[in-house]
Every structure is written in C-alpha cells, then in structure tokens.
Amino acid sequence: MTAMTQPAAHPATHPALRTALCDLVGVRYPIVQTGMGYVSGPELTAATAAAGGLGILAGATLTLEQTRTAVRAVKERTDAPFGVNMRGDASDVLERGELLVQEGVRIASFALAPNERVIRRLKDAGLVVIPSVGARRHAEKVQAWGVDAVVVQGGEGGGHTGPVPTSILLPQVVDAVDIPVIAAGGFHDGRGLVAALAQGAVGIAMGTRFLLTSDSTVPDAVKAEYLRRGVDGTVVTTVLDGIPQRLLRTDPVERLLRQKALGRAGRSLKHAVAFQRVSGISWRDMVREGLAMRRRHDLGWSQVLMAANTPMLLRASMTEGRTDVGTLASGQVVGVIDDLPSCQELIERIVAEAGAVLTRLAAPRAAAKPA
Template identity: 35%
Template sequence: MKTKITEMLGIEYPIIQGGMAWVAEHHLAAAVSEAGGLGLIGGANAPGEVVREEIRKARELTKKPFGVNVMLMSPYADDVAKVVVEEGIKVVTTGAGIPGKYMGMWKEAGIKVIPVVASVAQARLMEKSGADAVVAEGMESGGHIGEATTMTLVPQVVDAVSIPVIAAGGIADGRGIAAAFMLGAEAVQMGTRFVVSKESIVSQAYKDRVIKAKDIDSTVTGMSHGHPIRCLRNKMTREYLKLEKEGRPFEELEYLTLGTLRKAVMEGDVDNGTVMAGQIAGMVKKEQTCKEMIEEMMAQAEALLGRK
C-alpha cells in the first residue's frame, strides 16, 4: 500500500511501531522493519552509547529502514540526538517536548523528523519548526497520554497542517487502520499489539496480562498532577489512585512508580509493576510474529478500503 508516509520513509506498509521505553529495543524494531513496517528503537532515558549499541544490533538483523524515538525530556537527549546523526539514522520520532534545538542538525543529516503530538496547537508548532510529519496520538494509547481521543484528534490535525499525519491510539487491527485512513491519516503507529509479538522481549507475564485484558481493564494514573499515564489495573495502580485521591504530593506519587515499568517488562511483576498498554488491549488476543501481525492487519485493511 503506497501512501505519502511509505514513500517518504521507504517502507512497504504504512505501519510504524511505537518507541516504547524498555520494550522497543533492537529485536522488535528489526522484526517490524523486516516485516515491511517501520521499527523504532525507543531512546527513553538511555544514555547515547546504549542507543548506539541498539542501532548497531538492529543493523545486524535487518537492512531495511528503521528509526529511533528520542525522548526529549531524557537527561541524555543531547547525546542521543547526536548519536542518531553519527549512526546514519534516517527517521526520528520525538516525544515529551519540542525538537527545535536539534532540527537544524537533523535536517542537515537528511533525517526525517516526526514528532508525536496530542493537540492541533502542538501539530502546528511542529510543522512550523520543520517537522516532516506528525503522529497524532489519542488518549486511548498506553503510556503518557493527552486529553483528545484519536477519533477527534486525527481529523482536526489533518485539517490544520499540510504535512502527513500518522494516527496513533486504539489501533490494533485492519479495521483501525482503515478507520485511520478514513480520518485522513497516511499511516498508523501502534504499540500495544506489538508488545505481545513473538519478537518482543517483554516478560511472558506482561504479555499474558495484555492478552487476558478486558475492554475496561485500563486506567489512568497521574491525571491530577498533569502527568497522565495509561496502564492496566493492578495492585500498584490501586495504591497510586488511592493516594492521588487523598491529594498526596507529586513527589510521593512519583516515588511509588520509580522503576515499576522495568519491574513489569523485565522481571514480570505485573502486580507491583507498571503494565503500560492502551485501551485496545482488550482486543489483543494472541502472540504472533510481527510479520504475521502486519500481513493479517494489512489484508483486512485493504479489503475494507477496497484496494484488493
């Protein structure tokens, strides 16, 4: 399927894998790219040299294009911004901030810059600062979220900017992809579905928790202090929401969550860890390879869009 995004990024299918912290490492990124989508290595809070190593390991697994997600609030953002240039990465997505200070360096290196946005105002600002496209991410998604839903955000962003828009949040099958195209998107970004892929390195307990999730199993913590995060309900979220309701200070709540994503992803503690997943988790029912997922979703989307 050809779209402005597949042509811009040199990929076969208009599917981008989210740059999820602790999850989006070289195995997953390479597998998604090999299957015809765009895999991303999640920079998260990792030092530049760790990201460099991940890039080089991914290159051993695929010759196809893949990108890096640069988390702009990371203390290592400056280093990671340089590493992507030095390693010849051609696509960068960004989160948690405005990539303006790196834009000149990235553009000079021929990098396509695609920020994740949660509002029309952010999308316009990113276009003005030189972004090649934007990911309009609705609050259905896992992890850090905004306030608008995908259904309302995507068409408004499409109308507001002239650069291509990628839809994210609540998309996990061909119906979601087809719907995104109807809203004016040129591609989709997905995280939760790829979390349970066979190539994903997350603990089996994390995968099983996502697969067993029901439609009402996600919750949002941190709404009261302006740092909302969507994850699946467990012992940790119950404690967090109780303390949040009591009006406990942000620092105390933040301390409660320190290291909990790693605890769930790497150690399999899905009771006390943070199990980040989108509302669509209730529809994710099985482990598959990235290739099986992408081919299944694209066949369904193409049939719905009348392209087959």
C-alpha cells in the first residue's frame, strides 16, 4: 500500500481566500488542478489535495474499472477531498457517477457538460457537478440544468479552447449566472488568483502549471519541452479532431499542419482502432458518441473520425515520452513558467503571493512623494 501523504502545516491565509469554492468542495484554498488526460493520475491528484487544493483525477481516458483503481490509489495517498473528471457523452456516465458515490468521492468534473437528465441523476445521487464551459450561453444552459458551479476557460487555456480571452469571458459569465464561477486559462501565480477574485470568480483552475510540477508523472523529457517554450510557443488548430485546441508548436504539430486531408483521415482511422483497443469502449458506443459529437459541434464525418487522434497522440507523449510523434496540450501560460515545484510548494507560493497582494491593496495609500 502506498503511504498516505500527511497534510501540510498550512500557514495563516488572507480571509479573502476562503471563498464559496472552499465551502462547496471542502478544500482549504480556492485552487483547482484540472483533470488532464494521461497527466492527472493518482499521484498528482493526491499531492494537490494534500496541499489544500482541489485535485481532479482524469477518468475520461480510463475504463470504468481503471477509474475505480485510480480512485482507490488517491484515497491510499490522502484523505483530503478530490474530484474525478468524466466525459459527459460517455455511454457509462451514470455508472461512473455511481462508482464515485460508492467510493465516497463527492465531486464530478466534466470537460463538456452532460445532458440535463444525467446532471439531475448525478445530483440526486449527492454529487457536486462542475462542468467546464467556454461561452456565456453554455454557462447559462448548465445553470438551468442544475449544476453546482462552472469552470470558465478562456482562449489562453490549453487543450480544447475557445476564441475569447479569460479577461473578457470571465466577467461576462459571472454577470450572467448565479452559481460559483471558477476561472481557467492563463493562471499560474498569486497575482492571477487575486485578479480572478476581483472579477467575481471563486477560484482558479490550472492545468499546465500543475503538469509542470515535481509531483507530475509526465516524463522529464516532456517537461523539458514545455519549459523551453516562450509565450509564442503554442498554436490553436483544428487538425487533430476538428475542434480548436491549443498545443505546443512541436515538430509533429508542424507536420500535421502541413499534411493533406486524406493523410489525416488515414491516420485518424488508425488511431480510432488503437483508442478502441486501449479504452475498451465498444465500437457501438464509439459510433454513438461520434454521432453525439457530430451533432454537438456540427462536424463532418471526417472530423468525427479525427476525434480519436487527441487521446492517442496525448498518450504517446504524456505516458511514453514520445514527443517525436505525440502532441502536447498547453496553455499560453507555459511561456512564463520556469520551474518544477512540488504541488505543496506551488500552492503555498500562490497563496502567499495572493495574500501579499490583497494586503497591499487594502493598505492606506502612501503619502504623495515630494516634488
């Protein structure tokens, strides 16, 4: 059995950092580690949770039984609250919700929100449901369906993302809904946390920043690829799966950008076969989910076929270290990250920086300097 991580001795924090998010999910700090496929495994999730943030286990790329095993691995490492990320369009989403209830996990996270029926069933089971959205209308819709909070990701964020920057999207969504809003896209330090709170958010969610920690199990060679990038080192493209996503501008991505459509279709078919084998999802369910994706995003059939690219190319890089063939989802914030702290060090740093900023802003203005 893995030794359980002991809770850190937390320093006193500024009272403004005790937000509605902390009360909703039972964490000490309003900081969320997002559920990144092939990245947010038990080690990273437990380290975040033990440090006082909300760790989200990436369950969307796992089978049902793999998810159960991973959940138990987190619980062996910490008794702090954590969540599990799932696919809202997965055919077994209700079974996964029941798994969370059985295992005592309270928070269900979604990259794309499930439908109203599923949300109601999960809520009836006692789960806190927190989907991610990229537009005001999506936030309004899921609020009407009964979710507890939303993560709002601006265009700076990594992976699938939208065109509106966080600084514009966040206040727009905060003004439109009455549920807690968590800000994502472009965050890495205490100043960003304070800025998000000032715009009405109840906390921040970070992916790239947590990927680049010593607790992340991503191979060192992959982390090195991230650390050497500047703020212009990412690109937003639809070539992978027909939906815009932000990636590091690596050689494989450059090749994909140059590749003709026929070549991309052939590669997509190969990856679809590989994903079916690895995930254990039946072909029938894959077709059903493909049809749902086609309707939701107005995709053509070739784009639906391409959707198998993302998990397989991410798996190649994030678990096997194959940066020569895999892709690397990344937020623009990668360009201002230059170290690999532990999750505890990172969270304590952010909280200390945020507290210092809040204290400075609340202090009386210094007397005007003499001429």
